[in-house]
Amino acid sequence: MPHRISDIELHLFLEAVYLRYHYDFRAYVGASLKRRLRAAMTRFECLTLTQLQDRVLHDDGIINELLNYLTVQVTEMFRDPEYYIGLRRHVMPLLHTYPSLKLWVAGCSSGEEAWSLAILLAEEGLLERSIIYATDINTLALETAQAGVYPLSRMAEYTRNHRMAGGRSSLSDYYTAAYDHAKFDERLKRHLVFSDHSLATDSVFAEMQFVSCRNVLIYFNRGLQDRALGLFHESLCIGGFLGLGSKESLGFSRHAHTFTEIAPQERIYQKASA
Numbered sequence: 034m035p036h037r038i039s040d041i042e043l044h045l046f047l048e049a050v051y052l053r054y055h056y057d058f059r060a061y062v063g064a065s066l067k068r069r070l071r072a073a074m075t076r077f078e079c080l081t082l083t084q085l086q087d088r089v090l091h092d093d094g095i096i097n098e099l100l101n102y103l104t105v106q107v108t109e110m111f112r113d114p115e116y117y118i119g120l121r122r123h124v125m126p127l128l129h130t131y132p133s134l135k136l137w138v139a140g141c142s143s144g145e146e147a148w149s150l151a152i153l154l155a156e157e158g159l160l161e162r163s164i165i166y167a168t169d170i171n172t173l174a175l176e177t178a179q180a181g182v183y184p185l186s187r188m189a190e191y192t193r194n195h196r197m198a199g200g201r202s203s204l205s206d207y208y209t210a211a212y213d214h215a216k217f218d219e220r221l222k223r224h225l226v227f228s229d230h231s232l233a234t235d236s237v238f239a240e241m242q243f244v245s246c247r248n249v250l251i252y253f254n255r256g257l258q259d260r261a262l263g264l265f266h267e268s269l270c271i272g273g274f275l276g277l278g279s280k281e282s283l284g285f286s287r288h289a290h291t292f293t294e295i296a297p298q299e300r301i302y303q304k305a306s307a
C-alpha cells in the first residue's frame with residue numbers, strides 16, 4: 034500500500050482511469066508514468082493529480098488527449114534498420130513456406146512500423162498473401178496510422194532507414210507526395226488492419242506467424258510484460274516468430290523456455306513448443 038501522498042494520488046488516479054474508461058495503466062513502470070503525468074497536469078492546468086482525476090472522471094472529452102500523455106508515441110519508419118535486416122535474413126525465408134500469413138504489430142503507435150513491415154513484405158514477394166494486424170490503445174495515434182499520411186519532412190530520414198534496412202526499392206515508390214505530406218499507397222493499405230487492442234486487458238484474436246512488439250514492454254512492470262508475452266506465445270503458431278527489438282528481451286520471463294533465440298542482437302525468437 035502506498036504511503037506518500039503523491040503515490041496515493043497516483044494509485045487513486047490510475048484506478049479512476051481504469052474504472053471509468055477501462056484503460057489499465059496500473060502495472061506500468063512508475064517513474065516514467067509520473068513524469069508524463071506531471072506534463073499532463075501542466076497541460077490541463079491541474080495543481081495535483083487529484084484535480085486531474087476529478088477532470089478525467091467528469092469530462093470524458095479529455096481521455097483521448099490524456100492518452101497522449103499516458104503513452105509514449107515516439108516511432109519512425111524502419112526504426113532500428115538492423116531489425117529489418119534480421120527479419121529479411123531469419124524470418125522471411127520461413128514465411129515463404131506458408132500459403133497465407135497473419136502478422137501482428139502490437140503497440141503500433143501512429144503506424145510507421147506497420148507500414149514499414151508492409152513494404153518489407155512487398156519487397157520479399159510476400160505481401161499478397163499477408164494480413165498485418167496493427168494494434169494500439171491510443172485512438173488518435175490509430176487514426177494517423179489508418180490514414181497512412183506522414184510529414185514529407187521526415188521522408189529523407191525514413192529513406193535512409195529504409196536503405197540501411199536492406200531496402201530493394203525506393204521508398205518513394207510507395208507514397209505520393211502532396212503539399213507537405215506523403216500518403217502511403219492503397220496497395221499496401223489493403224493488407225493492413227488497424228485496431229484498438231490492449232496488451233493489459235484484451236486477449237488473443239488470431240493465430241499469427243509473426244508478432245512484432247518493439248519499444249512497448251519497457252513501459253510495463255514484470256507482471257504485465259509476462260502477460261503480454263503470454264499473449265504473443267498463445268497467438269503464435271508453432272514455429273512462428275516473435276520480434277522484440279534490441280531494447281527488450283524475453284530475459285527472465287516465464288515464457289523464455291518456450292522460445293528459441295534466433296537473432297540475439299535484434300531479439301528475434303521462434304516459438305518452439307505449445
Ligand SMILES: C[S@@+](CC[C@H](N)C(=O)[O-])C[C@H]1O[C@@H](n2cnc3c(N)ncnc32)[C@H](O)[C@@H]1O
Nearest residue numbers: 104105108140142169170171231232233247248
Ligand atoms: C514507443 S511506441 C512504439 C511504437 C513502435 N512499436 C516502435 O517501436 O516504433 C509505444 C506504443 O505502445 C502503445 N501501448 C502502450 N500501452 C499499451 C497497451 N497496453 N496495449 C497496446 N499498446 C500499448 C502506446 O500507445 C504507444 O503507441
